[in-house]
Amino acid sequence: MKAPFIGFLMLLSLGPLVTACNGTTGDALIAFDASAAGAPDAGDSFLVPGTEEIPAYTVQLTFAQMYIGAVYVNEAPGGSGATFDTPSCIDTGVYCAQVPGGIEGTPDNPNELNLLSTAPQPFSVQGNGSADLGLSWEIYLSQGDVNNLGNNSGFGIPNIVDLQGTATREPDGRVVSWAATVNINESNRGKPVIEAGQPGKLPICMERILELGGVSLQLYPGASMLLTVDPRAWFNTPIDFAALPSVAADQCPYDQQTSIYGGADYCIPASSTLPGSEKGATQGNTLYTGVTNGGAYTLTYRPSP
Secondary structure (H helix, E strand, O other): OOOOHHHHHHHOHHHHHHHHHHHHHOOOOOEEEEEEEOOOOOOEEEEEEOOOOOOOOEEEEEEEEEOOEEEEOOOOOOOOOOOOOOOOOOOOOOOOEHHHHHHHEEEOOOOOOOEOOOOOEOOOEOOEEOOOOOEEEEEOOOOOOOOOOOOOOOOOOOOOEEEEEEEOOOOOOOOEEEEEEEEEOOOOOOOOOOOOOOOOOOOOOHHHEEEEEEOOOOOOEEEEEEEOHHHHHOOOOOOOOOOOOOOOOOOOOOOOOOOOOOOOEEEEOOOOOOOOOOOOOHHHHHHHHHHHHHOOOEEEEEOOO
């Protein structure tokens, strides 16, 4: 049975989930706790590779937070035609597990995952699903409806990613203090509609959902879900930190509510729509690609503590 769910409301109702997983398989509904954590050693320094034109840098993250809005597990394998290749954000496979809410966070940083801590940080809601084999999964990088063009900016709304760190240029030892913010809304990540007759061809929700494959996950009674994020994997492509704009530049608007630039001198712009001639445009695109390419994320089931 195909899952008839739309946007962030997909699978929020307990009834449709029982129909999708229980009604077709006979499996009992399983409730589970879910949490997320940073990867071990994520706070250690690491090398960002260079090229003939861009020097290598040794980078250390001193602050790293990420907003995660939900996690869904699908019985269809990634790229099978039932997932990822659909023209909308509704996969045609069957969703067999869900955590339809964001990270609980702390009073100082609600809804945000501290990526420099390996301590499991609980989601704000309990997950549920059935004992069916999941072969692909999704991370929602959004607060509220993923189809709403502007719902990821403004007062009190968390950024997708906030980073601070230092980058030491390998050839001469120059140290660059930098910060970065990643958001996904109409102004900085939305793609223009190419064909007016097909306004849904490039929906904003496709920018806000990480579609990930290569898993074989089977839920069981007494299990809990753990999502692990390693932000170092976002930096596998060369970035010239010394060529970034100053945090006072127009490319680096300071969001007083949610972005933390600290004492950084330079920023990686949040936008992927800056003209190529704008300072920091290449670095902004590179970081965004790293955040969304899937290499930083691992999902497991484990016995509940």
